Every structure is written in C-alpha cells, then in structure tokens.
Amino acid sequence: MSSQVKVEASPPSVSSASNEMETTMTYEAVIPHWFYHKIQDDRGSWNPFSREDSDQLEAAFCSGHNPNSIVIPVCGGRYDVYLGSRRMLSVYWDEEDSEVQRCTWFYKGDKDNKYVPYPENFSETLEDAYMQAVTRNEWKKRLESPSRDLIILHNPKLMVHYQPTGIPDEWGGTPSEQGRPRTVKRGVESISVEILQGEPAQIDHLVFMVHGIGPACDLQFRSIVQCVNDFRLVSLNLLHAHYKKANEQVQIGRVEFLPVNWHNALHADATGVDNDIQRITLPSISRLRQFTNETLLDLFFYNSPTYGQTIVNTVCGEMNRIYQLFLERNPAFKGCVSVTGHSLGSLILFDLLTNQVDPTLSSRLRAKASEYNAEPQTPKQTLKDVLEALELPEFLSVFEKEMIDIETLAMCTDQELKGLGIPLGPRKKILQYVKRRGHLKESNFTTETSLVGDLTQPPLSSGSTLNVVNYEYFDVGIGQVRIDYPQLSFHPQIFFAWGSPIGMFLTVRGLKRIDPNYQFPTCKRFFNIYHPFDPVAYRIEPMVLREEEFEPMLIPHHKGRKRMHLELKEGLTRMGTDILGSLRVAWQTFTRPPMPSLPPSTAEAAPLSVSNLSLATEANSAVKLEEVSVKEEPIHLDVGMLNGGQRFDYVLQEKPIESFNEYLFALQSHLCYWTSEDTALLFLKEIYQTMDISMDQPIQ
Numbered sequence: 001m002s003s004q005v006k007v008e009a010s011p012p013s014v015s016s017a018s019n020e021m022e023t024t025m026t027y028e029a030v031i032p033h034w035f036y037h038k039i040q041d042d043r044g045s046w047n048p049f050s051r052e053d054s055d056q057l058e059a060a061f062c063s064g065h066n067p068n069s070i071v072i073p074v075c076g077g078r079y080d081v082y083l084g085s086r087r088m089l090s091v092y093w094d095e096e097d098s099e100v101q102r103c104t105w106f107y108k109g110d111k112d113n114k115y116v117p118y119p120e121n122f123s124e125t126l127e128d129a130y131m132q133a134v135t136r137n138e139w140k141k142r143l144e145s146p147s148r149d150l151i152i153l154h155n156p157k158l159m160v161h162y163q164p165t166g167i168p169d170e171w172g173g174t175p176s177e178q179g180r181p182r183t184v185k186r187g188v189e190s191i192s193v194e195i196l197q198g199e200p201a202q203i204d205h206l207v208f209m210v211h212g213i214g215p216a217c218d219l220q221f222r223s224i225v226q227c228v229n230d231f232r233l234v235s236l237n238l239l240h241a242h243y244k245k246a247n248e249q250v251q252i253g254r255v256e257f258l259p260v261n262w263h264n265a266l267h268a269d270a271t272g273v274d275n276d277i278q279r280i281t282l283p284s285i286s287r288l289r290q291f292t293n294e295t296l297l298d299l300f301f302y303n304s305p306t307y308g309q310t311i312v313n314t315v316c317g318e319m320n321r322i323y324q325l326f327l328e329r330n331p332a333f334k335g336c337v338s339v340t341g342h343s344l345g346s347l348i349l350f351d352l353l354t355n356q357v358d359p360t361l362s363s364r365l366r367a368k369a370s371e372y373n374a375e376p377q378t379p380k381q382t383l384k385d386v387l388e389a390l391e392l393p394e395f396l397s398v399f400e401k402e403m404i405d406i407e408t409l410a411m412c413t414d415q416e417l418k419g420l421g422i423p424l425g426p427r428k429k430i431l432q433y434v435k436r437r438g439h440l441k442e443s444n445f446t447t448e449t450s451l452v453g454d455l456t457q458p459p460l461s462s463g464s465t466l467n468v469v470n471y472e473y474f475d476v477g478i479g480q481v482r483i484d485y486p487q488l489s490f491h492p493q494i495f496f497a498w499g500s501p502i503g504m505f506l507t508v509r510g511l512k513r514i515d516p517n518y519q520f521p522t523c524k525r526f527f528n529i530y531h532p533f534d535p536v537a538y539r540i541e542p543m544v545l546r547e548e549e550f551e552p553m554l555i556p557h558h559k560g561r562k563r564m565h566l567e568l569k570e571g572l573t574r575m576g577t578d579i580l581g582s583l584r585v586a587w588q589t590f591t592r593p594p595m596p597s598l599p600p601s602t603a604e605a606a607p608l609s610v611s612n613l614s615l616a617t618e619a620n621s622a623v624k625l626e627e628v629s630v631k632e633e634p635i636h637l638d639v640g641m642l643n644g645g646q647r648f649d650y651v652l653q654e655k656p657i658e659s660f661n662e663y664l665f666a667l668q669s670h671l672c673y674w675t676s677e678d679t680a681l682l683f684l685k686e687i688y689q690t691m692d693i694s695m696d697q698p699i700q
Contacts, residue, residue: 027134030105030127032058033188033195035117036088036098045114046103048188049074052198057081061102076199076256077329091329092258092322093225106191107151107161108183115191122146129153130186151184159184199236202253205335205493205687206326208319210260212343212499214295215267218671227674228259235680238558242681242695243688251693255684258322262314262348266301267294271310273301298344309483315348316486323490336493338687339523342673343536346497347505353495355485358521382406390429395422410434491522494686498529498673503538514543516640526642527686529555529679531652531669533662541649544640552649558677652678 034054035046049057053074060070060083068084073091081088081100088098103117105126118126122145129141133153141153150162160181185191209228211217217227235255239247246252267274277297281289301307319339327333341349383406387393398420399409409430417427506514520526530537539552642648652672658665673679685695 025134025137027131030187031189032102032104034058034100035103036100039087039097039099045112046101046117048193048195050196050198054195057083057100058102073329076254078258090225092325093261094264095225104187106185106188108185115185115193119146126151126186153184159186200253203256203330203333203335204253204691205255206323206333206337207255207257207496207683207687208260208322208337208339209257210315210339210341210345210349211263212341212345213298215263217342218674219668224259224261228257231674231680232257234675234677235684238677238681239684242684243693245696246688246693252688252691255687256326258326260315260318260322260345262311262318262345263298265314266298266307266310271307273307302344302348305482311348312352312483313486315345316352316488320489336690337490338494338496339492340496340498341500342498343501343670346500347502349495350497350500350502351483352485352488353492353520353523356491356520356522357487358491383409386433390426390433392426392429395426398422488522493523493690494525494527495520495523496527496529496683498679499534499537499670500528500530500540501536501538502528503540503543506540506543511543513546514540514640514642516544516638519641519644524644525686526648527650527682528648529650529652529673529682531672532654533658533666533669535666536670539649540642541637541639541647544642545637548637550637552651553647555650555652555678555682557653558681650682652676 034049034057036049037046048054053072056074057072060072061067063070066084070083072081072083073079074081074088078092079088079090079098083100086100088100089095101117102120103123105118105123106115107118108114109116117123125143129143130153133139133141134156139153139155143151143153145151145161151159152162153159161184162181188195209224209231211224211227216222217224235257239252239254243252265271274293277293281293302311323337339349339353341347383399383404384393384396386406386409387396387399402420404412412430412434414427414431417430422430528540530539541550541552637647638645639647639649654665654669658669688694
C-alpha cells in the first residue's frame with residue numbers, strides 16, 4: 001500500500017502580509033486503485049478491480065520484488081495479472097488480453113461521462129504538481145499531457161482538462177485554452193464508480209453453463225462470458241442477502257459459474273463449414289441470411305452426424321478441460337459440480353447425460369439381464385442353456401446338426417431360421433433374445449432403465465399405436481442420430497435447463513412417453529426452468545404423467561412473494577369461483593323436493609329407517625359439497641425419477657409489463673434467464689439444500 005506522506009508548507013515570509021493570514025495546508029499522498037480494460041478497445045471504459053484484488057495488486061507492486069516474475073490471480077481466480085507487462089489474461093477460456101493500470105488521477109471522458117485514468121507516468125507528474133501546489137499554496141499550475149492537452153490546477157476543488165481544438169503554431173507553441181473543459185479528479189474516492197468488495201475465496205459448488213444457438217446470448221449481443229459474469233454477480237448478491245446467518249458463521253463461500261463455449265469450435269476455420277455455407281448462400285437479404293447462418297443453422301448442425309459429433313465432443317471436452325484446470329488451481333475444492341444449458345445447450349446436455357456410463361450399475365444390469373435369461377457377460381453360457389431358458393429345447397438337435405453355436409445364433413436372420421424349419425413363434429423368441437443380447441452389449445445401454453421403459457417391460461405388439469418407433473434400432477433409444485458420446489470426468493449433481501426444447505425434440509424423434517423409473521445414469525436431479533412466454537421452451541412432466549392435467553411449479557419471487565398482478569388475478573379468479581359455488585348451492589336448495597318431517601321424539605316412536613336417514617343427511621351433504629371440494633388435499637403427482645421423485649417443470653413469473661403483450665416480449669423472454677434473480681435464487685436454494693444449508697427466510 002502506498003504510504004501517506006505529510007508535508008507542511010514553509011512558514012510565510014514576514015514581508016508578505018497576505019500569506020500571514022493563510023492557514024498551513026497538509027498534503028496526503030493519494031491512495032491508488034487498480035483498473036483494467038480491453039487492449040484492443042481503445043475507447044472502452046476502464047473497470048475497477050474489487051477492493052481485495054486492488055489491495056493484493058498494490059501489495060505486490062510495493063513488495064520490491066521483480067514485477068516481471070509476479071503473477072496475481074484476480075476476479076475469483078478466473079484471470080491472472082502479469083504485473084510486469086501490466087496485462088490480464090483469462091484462465092479458463094479464450095479472450096482478448098486486458099490492460100492493467102495503477103490509477104490515481106482521472107478525467108471525465110466523452111463516452112457515457114465515465115472517468116478515464118491518466119497514464120501512470122503522467123499521473124505521477126500531476127501528483128508532484130499537486131503536492132507542490134498544496135505545500136507552497138501556489139495554484140493556477142498549468143501542465144501539458146503527452147497528447148498536448150492542457151491541465152490547469154486552479155485549487156484543490158477545481159482542476160480542469162482542456163482538449164485544444166486549435167493547431168499548435170509552427171514554432172511548437174502550446175495551444176491556448178479551447179474546447180469544453182473536462183473535470184479532473186484525484187483519487188478513486190472522488191469519482192462515481194462502483195467498487196465491489198470482492199468474492200469469497202471458498203468455493204462451495206461449481207456450475208458449467210452451456211449456451212444455445214449463435215455466438216450471442218442476449219438482446220445486447222453479448223458473449224457467453226459476459227452473460228455468465230452477470231449471472232455470477234446476481235447470484236453473489238442474492239447469496240449475501242438471503243444467507244446472512246450462514247455467511248456470518250462462515251458456513252458458505254460462493255458458487256462458481258464457468259462458461260462453456262462450443263460455437264467457436266463449430267464455426268472456426270478448422271471445420272470450414274462457414275465457407276461451405278457462404279458459398280451456397282443467396283446474395284439477397286444478406287443481413288438476414290448472415291443471421292440465419294450464425295444462429296438458426298446450429299439446430300441443423302446438431303442433427304447432422306458429422307457436426308453433431310463435433311458439438312458433443314466440444315461440449316464434453318471443454319467441461320473436462322476446465323474441470324481439471326479448476327482442480328489444479330483450487331486444490332482445496334471439495335464441492336460438487338452441476339451443469340446448466342440454455343436452449344439448444346440444454347438438449348446437448350440432455351443427450352450427453354443420457355449416454356453417460358455409471359460403473360456402479362454394471363452388477364444391476366447383469367441382474368436385470370438374467371431376468372430375461374440372457375446373460376451376455378457369462379462366457380460359459382451355451383446354446384443348450386439359452387434354448388432351455390427360452391423353453392425351446394426341442395430345436396437343439398436342429399442347430400447342432402448345422403453346427404450353430406450361441407455366437408453363430410446371434411448372426412442368424414429370420415429367413416435363415418425359417419430355412420432351418422423353425423416355426424414362426426420360436427423364431428420370434430430367438431430373434432427377441434438376440435436383439436436384447438446385442439442391446440445389452442452396447443456401451444450406450446449400461447443404465448438400469450432406458451428412457452422409453454424398463455428392460456423388463458414386454459415389447460409392444462405390432463398393432464400398438466402408443467409407440468410406432470422401435471427405439472432399439474437407435475443408439476440411444478430416443479431417435480437421435482448416431483453419435484459416439486464421450487464421457488464426463490465428473491458426475492453432475494444437478495442439471496438445470498433454461499428455455500429448453502427438450503420436450504419438443506423428444507416428441508418429434510418419436511418418443512411419446514418417458515418411463516417414470518428413468519433417471520440419468522450419473523445425475524440424480526433435473527430442473528426444467530422456463531418463462532411462460534418463451535417460444536422455444538416446452539414442458540417435460542406431461543411426457544411422464546400423460547393421464548393428468550396439471551400446472552408446473554411456480555418459481556417464487558426473489559423477494560418472497562408473488563408479483564402483484566398475479567396475486568390480483570388469482571384473487572379475482574377465487575372470488576368468481578366462490579360466487580358461482582354459492583349460486584349453485586342456492587339453486588340446488590330451491591329445486592330439491594321438500595324434506596319429510598322427522599318423527600316425534602317419543603318412546604313409542606319407531607326408529608328412523610335407512611331411507612329416512614339418508615334423506616335427512618342429504619341436505620347437509622349438498623351444502624358441504626363445495627366446502628369439502630375446496631378443502632380437499634392436493635393429489636400427489638408422480639412425475640418419475642428424473643428429479644429424484646420431485647417436480648421438475650418450473651415456470652417463472654412474468655413481469656407486469658410483459659402481461660400486456662405476450663408476443664412483444666416473446667424473444668426477450670427466451671433470453672431473460674441470464675439476469676433473472678428468481679432463477680439465480682432457485683439455483684442457490686437447490687444447491688445449498690443438498691448441503692443442509694437453508695436460507696434465512698424460506699421463499700414461499
């Protein structure tokens with residue numbers, strides 16, 4: 001840290017009567033703060049480091065060590081600052097280098113009225129002039145910047161910067177004061193800039209975020225890195241606001257969000273696909289066609305065997321690379337990992353997680369296969385064992401005559417078996433066994449249950465209309481093109497999908513129902529989060545529970561209530577229901593036949609008959625019918641095991657202005673998740689709930 005130096009002005013001379021009345025001024029050295037900005041963005045704004053990062057950089061600067069050998073991790077360890085070259089480089093992704101500067105003096109720039117720091121050397125010149133002006137009480141000092149601008153120090157509270165519009169004379173004279181004066185400030189405390197305190201060093205959870213189509217992720221055409229930075233900042237603010245007790249007890253640190261960019265790998269020069277597409281693109285409406293080539297074509301690329309494989313390899317490879325690098329830079333990390341996908345990115349993650357292999361399931365898979373009397377992993381199993389298990393021992397002699405063993409049987413076709421004289425029924429049993437045997441040998445089918453049903457579920461008949469696609473002819477059982485899915489080097493704890501078209505893609509692939517017992521092999525929890533006006537989002541729960549009509553789970557507002565317009569709408573709906581119920585009960589009362597009178601309560605009175613008793617209680621039952629229906633407990637919905645038996649379709653609350661025109665905000669709704677506080681709070685709630693840490697006040 002820069003030391004504070006106090007220099008008192010020399011005593012005024014006796015002959016100067018005016019200086020005798022002036023008080024002694026004290027000089028204190030300016031406190032520097034470190035800033036950064038993109039090197040290639042000459043007019044870009046300068047951004048301050050957090051106070052913790054700035055103090056760390058200042059301590060390294062004042063340490064006296066060779067600056068060329070000093071590398072300081074900043075911004076939560078996502079960047080490294082090379083102090084000697086004054087450069088900041090990203091760690092986990094490719095990004096333009098940023099220039100780093102130790103800043104003390106600033107002037108107001110033309111762009112957004114933000115303050116721009118002077119270069120370090122000239123800032124030292126300004127500081128020396130300021131110190132002399134304070135100690136000697138001599139102001140009106142004029143200084144010329146390296147760009148020949150004029151800076152005048154009128155007094156401690158008035159310092160201006162002139163950018164002359166005139167041209168210096170031929171003798172190299174200094175231009176006069178011209179142009180609009182700019183304000184000059186000394187020290188970061190005197191300018192209006194937000195400086196964050198810093199991020200906790202402890203990382204509790206790591207989340208990978210995969211983008212959707214195109215290089216831009218929001219309406220401002222920002223990259224995935226910028227959008228993830230915003231989401232990280234939103235979540236950090238919510239963490240401080242909703243987990244104060246846990247923060248005070250040092251139970252939690254923070255959640256780290258890292259972007260996964262696959263668009264650049266697909267559209268880079270390595271594939272050459274952009275040049276091929278450009279060669280066949282029509283010249284008309286060029287901007288619209290360029291937008292289509294950069295964004296919408298990603299959907300077709302993913303359904304292509306060639307480029308779909310490239311996308312999957314890139315996503316999986318990037319997550320594995322970043323994860324290993326993260327562990328190297330954070331050796332004390334003991335938390336879990338989750339994944340998030342937006343739009344097409346959620347579909348990529350869904351297919352990738354569907355095809356992960358859990359080694360712990362191998363024993364259960366063999367036990368499941370034994371239920372079919374088809375143990376593919378047992379080398380001692382003979383043809384005789386198979387035929388006896390299929391209750392077809394009478395055909396053993398036929399196969400032995402043709403010297404057909406169990407391996408040869410797996411290569412026989414229906415026509416070949418028919419040529420051996422095997423009837424239709426036994427042929428179907430044998431072919432079904434062969435199909436299951438090959439199905440279980442595939443590495444993609446090592447999960448305990450498949451997406452379309454349990455392995456013990458009998459095959460559909462040929463006349464069944466529930467499912468006309470034979471999924472066993474596909475590699476993953478859901479109609480996807482043939483892709484060799486790589487394996488992740490970690491097991492995700494939660495999979496969050498934003499604005500996801502997963503439900504639509506599964507449907508058009510031919511899948512009408514998801515088996516309730518299905519869950520991802522290596523990921524036990526899943527959330528399908530969407531905005532109600534998102535045109536790309538689809539529900540998934542109705543594919544599991546087809547018999548019920550039910551609403552998705554409503555994501556609470558981050559302030560702990562419903563939005564006002566939704567509460568008003570719900571209140572009016574409830575009021576209308578109460579009025580209709582009252583009118584219905586009144587109408588039933590008027591139209592019901594008169595009730596028979598009860599017999600007198602005497603000892604000789606005959607006991608009430610069953611018919612009279614039922615008539616007597618009919619009125620009370622009719623009156624209480626509406627009350628009973630209202631107080632009836634909600635029926636528990638079994639939506640399967642995708643989220644461990646819990647609900648997984650979650651809908652955001654639209655804003656009041658969005659309710660006026662759904663179509664106007666449709667595109668914005670698909671891109672709103674990156675800055676959604678409600679979504680970020682749901683993330684934190686589910687992540688820390690697994691760590692048995694709850695919020696200060698539960699959100700209802």
